[in-house]
Amino acid sequence: MYSVSVTAPVNIATLKYWGKRDSVLNLPTNSSISVTLSQDDLKTTTTVSCSDSESYSVDQLYLNGKLESLESLRSQKCLGELRKYRSEMEAKDGSLPRISEWPLRIVSVNNFPTAAGLASSAAGYAAMVYGIARLYRLPLDRSELSKIARQGSGSACRSLYGGFVAWEMGSKKDGTDSRAVQIADVGHWPGIRAAILVVSASKKEVPSTGGMQLTVGSSDLFEYRVKNVVPPRYKEMEQSIIKKNFEKFAELTMRDSNSFHAVCLDSYPPIFYMNDTSKRIVKLINELNKSQGRNVAAYTFDAGPNAVIYYEEKDEHLVLGVLNEFFGHLPGWDKKRSINYSLPDRFPID
Numbered sequence: 001m002y003s004v005s006v007t008a009p010v011n012i013a014t015l016k017y018w019g020k021r022d023s024v025l026n027l028p029t030n031s032s033i034s035v036t037l038s039q040d041d042l043k044t045t046t047t048v049s050c051s052d053s054e055s056y057s058v059d060q061l062y063l064n065g066k067l068e069s070l071e072s073l074r075s076q077k078c079l080g081e082l083r084k085y086r087s088e089m090e091a092k093d094g095s096l097p098r099i100s101e102w103p104l105r106i107v108s109v110n111n112f113p114t115a116a117g118l119a120s121s122a123a124g125y126a127a128m129v130y131g132i133a134r135l136y137r138l139p140l141d142r143s144e145l146s147k148i149a150r151q152g153s154g155s156a157c158r159s160l161y162g163g164f165v166a167w168e169m170g171s172k173k174d175g176t177d178s179r180a181v182q183i184a185d186v187g188h189w190p191g192i193r194a195a196i197l198v199v200s201a202s203k204k205e206v207p208s209t210g211g212m213q214l215t216v217g218s219s220d221l222f223e224y225r226v227k228n229v230v231p232p233r234y235k236e237m238e239q240s241i242i243k244k245n246f247e248k249f250a251e252l253t254m255r256d257s258n259s260f261h262a263v264c265l266d267s268y269p270p271i272f273y274m275n276d277t278s279k280r281i282v283k284l285i286n287e288l289n290k291s292q293g294r295n296v297a298a299y300t301f302d303a304g305p306n307a308v309i310y311y312e313e314k315d316e317h318l319v320l321g322v323l324n325e326f327f328g329h330l331p332g333w334d335k336k337r338s339i340n341y342s343l344p345d346r347f348p349i350d
């Protein structure tokens, strides 16, 4: 038996991926940018093993202790590509054990709510692809692996890197140039912090894949976003990261979250990911920024009501202080890490 354990972090997009131009290869309609969160807080830990013993009769995936299907096209594509690379290596070098033919067992554990709009599929597919690549000793760099992880879940390609990461949409039909690249590593801007406000830990009402297909097929605003909004914003956001300009970075992050939720609302029928609590969080952050005469914090929401708040370490006292003032009395609130696992859907902010 061969076995390896790896971890992969969660990434939260600040310029959102929303829309596929090819749903089989999982190619996006726009490039996106994300920040990879620290693995101390949110991560997937995956142990991958393979064996020719009888107890390994078929490929198996255990997610948080539960046996899950590996039958989906996305999982099959990831496993298929990784196996193909390994069997090519085995064909070239006869001394290598032919483990590409052995069934795989993938045991994955998230330390955060699965499918609650907290990018669990991103960390999950990134860990699975990275783990199998390590098990098979594939000589592929992270960018190559990101192309495989992308086929599992688009956002997963960005979790192959730490720090500030871009997913370049690429233009080739076969997707060979649609991959993640690192804009800057975490050491470039070490003062950036993220607080996660878990408004609801239940499963997404509209999964991302179906949601984006509905938006692509029905929103009038969508084309405008993809053609006119995202391309200049991508360049501006990249520059704001390179220059460590938090004021700009925060503005672009909040604008892009708004734009993404606007195209969701413009879909037919509309998709609502943010709830009343999410809207109150937006209001609170805007009030806080206004009171300081500068952006000290930026909110962003993915395909769910949970908020991620970015801020700089120098403003931690202020930002966490305000968040604690409004949410600190609620049960489950962790003052130190500002992660609240039981924020109710309604609370008085205004």
Ligand code: DP6
Binding pocket: 012, 013, 015, 016, 017, 018, 026, 032, 121, 152, 153, 154, 155, 156, 208, 209, 302, 303
């Ligand atoms: C709103 O990566 O989950 O979080 O490729 O269909 O698996 P699939 O979608 P997924 O979508 C993530 C959407 C988002 C924005 C983002 O992470 O860029």
